[in-house]
Amino acid sequence: MELWYTEKQTEHFGITAKIKQTHHTEQTDFQKLDMIETEEFGNMLVLDGMVMTTEKDEFVYHEMVAHVPLFTHPNPKNVLVVGGGDGGVIREILKHPSVEKATLVEIDGKVIEYSKKYLPTIAGALNDPRVDVQVDDGFMHIAKSVNEYDVIMVDSTEPVGPAVKLFEKGFYEGISKALKDDGIFVAQTDNPWFHSELITKVFKDVQEIFPITRLYTANIPTYPSGLWTFTIASKKHDPLEVEDSRFHDLETKYYTKELHKACFALPKFVSDLVK
Incomplete structure (x- = not known):
């Protein structure tokens, strides 16, 4: 079984990354926060479904x-x-x-x-x-x-x-x-x-x-x-x-x-x- 994360960057387009594991997920007082580990970009910070930063880039x-x-x-x-x-x-x-x-x-x-x-x-x-x-x-x-x-x-x-x-x-x-x-x-x-x-x-x-x-x-x-x-x-x-x-x-x-x-x-x- 494979697990993939997809960010829908528009209604009709997105990017996707294969996930190793989810480190943390939480609804904070301000936004949905996810910290996930990806195969391609290492650990990735996602806020409200949008990629904020990754270890690789x-x-x-x-x-x-x-x-x-x-x-x-x-x-x-x-x-x-x-x-x-x-x-x-x-x-x-x-x-x-x-x-x-x-x-x-x-x-x-x-x-x-x-x-x-x-x-x-x-x-x-x-x-x-x-x-x-x-x-x-x-x-x-x-x-x-x-x-x-x-x-x-x-x-x-x-x-x-x-x-x-x-x-x-x-x-x-x-x-x-x-x-x-x-x-x-x-x-x-x-x-x-x-x-x-x-x-x-x-x-x-x-x-x-x-x-x-x-x-x-x-x-x-x-x-x-x-x-x-x-x-x-x-x-x-x-x-x-x-x-x-x-x-x-x-x-x-x-x-x-x-x-x-x-x-x-x-x-x-x-x-x-x-x-």
Whole structure:
């Protein structure tokens, strides 16, 4: 007998993975959480039926969320991650020696708990002394923060359930206030094959707030379509104008200084979404 997990990414399309075992399943206060072990991608975190991260391909997402803004900012010291309870973005942030404090605000403490247990290579850095882990509402945390952060990263699920308000213009306005005068913000903004309208809406909203707004992409096999977008916005620093001297060596598997600028070269059907 074989057991397979299928994520229905649209009404008519999905991806499927053969399962070795289910480690844990629970309806938390916010979402359905499943931690499963797959044959192809190792341990996999699933929230509300959507793949959040896997041991095999997690490095792509986490490196691209973290390193593009952190190399764009000349001296990032205080960094905030909204969501991201699996800890992968935090792990990548701490590779930058200038970072003095990394705050993680995750609404669902169960994500943190079970990521530490079943995804230790991803969540291991959450115990670092530079990290402040807060189980709290990221939307409200942003609303209470003023001129505090150098970089803010929104590592959310897709816009369903508790993450819906993290895709609203008011949230981006709050982020602008929470950032310092030369601050940078980045968010995952889904895929152009199935959610093109979301990319267009978010980019338009962010562009009305920040003077520099750009879209970049990465290849993530277990995310819908495999082609994933990120929207980065800055008050001052352009990610396409980073001087070579600013890059320093990092241990990465996907991100490189050459890719830093190359990832902004978009397929035409994607660039058309944000013209």
